[in-house]
Amino acid sequence: MKRVLILLLLIMSTIVFSETLEKVTYRNGVYTAIFKEKRKINTSATFNQSQSILALDFQNVTVKNNIPETLKVNDQYVDTISITEVAGIATISFYLKKGTAYRLVSRNGEIQATFSREKDGSTGTQSVKLKPTQPTKKKKYTIVVDAGHGGKDSGATANGYREKDLALAISQKLANNLRKDFNVIMTRNTDVFIPLQTRAKIANDANADFFVSIHLNAGGSSANGAETFYFSKKESAYAAEVARFENSVDSGYADIPLSDFIINDIFYRINQQKSAAVATDVLDSIVSNFGLRRRGVFGANFAVLRGTNAPAILVEVGFITNYSDIDQYLSESGKERLASGIANAIRKHFN
């Protein structure tokens, strides 16, 4: 009897506290989120000034299936709006244009964000229709897609291309593909600088199940091929060299001695096995799809992988310094094929 009571109480508490995000609208700089049960919701707002990202977190809120995960707005206030739901917390992230101010009002089961230009205070004239996506089945895993570099950090540049641009374009396609089966979070969706440790923190805060970082390699004119990496305390001289370049943007963080990191040995081993297995399949997909040289799967001390609690890999899809490597990735269809190969390799390990 007592057990039944406890069970009932548990069920009651879920009924009492869970809410549903029913509908969202955006028009002329006014975003409205409408909740079904009209209960008081535990909400917190954070604004990242340097990246102009406003994030609203709603505790114990389920997002209705037909609400699109990403809305490309691109008016004078907002670039993109994304909605994610992880472990009972729904997050609406507004990627704002620089100089956009916001005001939040909460009333009777609605949250309204009103945007204006900081300086002139003028109001917008454009409107955007929300296009619902197909209802999706419940997604079990959260995957973080990390486009390497960004903002002041261009990564490697060669042949008139910047690593940060190609990495972002490939990552966006990868994220879109993975969204069919997973909750997907991108560490960046625009050309912004994000410190390496913040990228890992984004994954850890979301309780991510997997982290994949997309990069392009640089080397001498004859260097070519693809390679993948997982985090390892031991590394070969070659792998250390690649890690040194990718870590260089954030040397303050990247150079912290390994001994200062509390790395749980059991998780370290489990993550390493899983990471290496996915890294192998991802590399095989690139090699077989594009005929690139198979440079190998390596363990290395990448700062961005080291800080992530989940299994994590870094993919060097080819050499930006070698035109025949990147030539195949320049078309939309090439990027699409690359992204779908990587996504399918990841799928094999998360189902």
Ligand SMILES: [Zn+2]
């Ligand atoms: Zn890179």
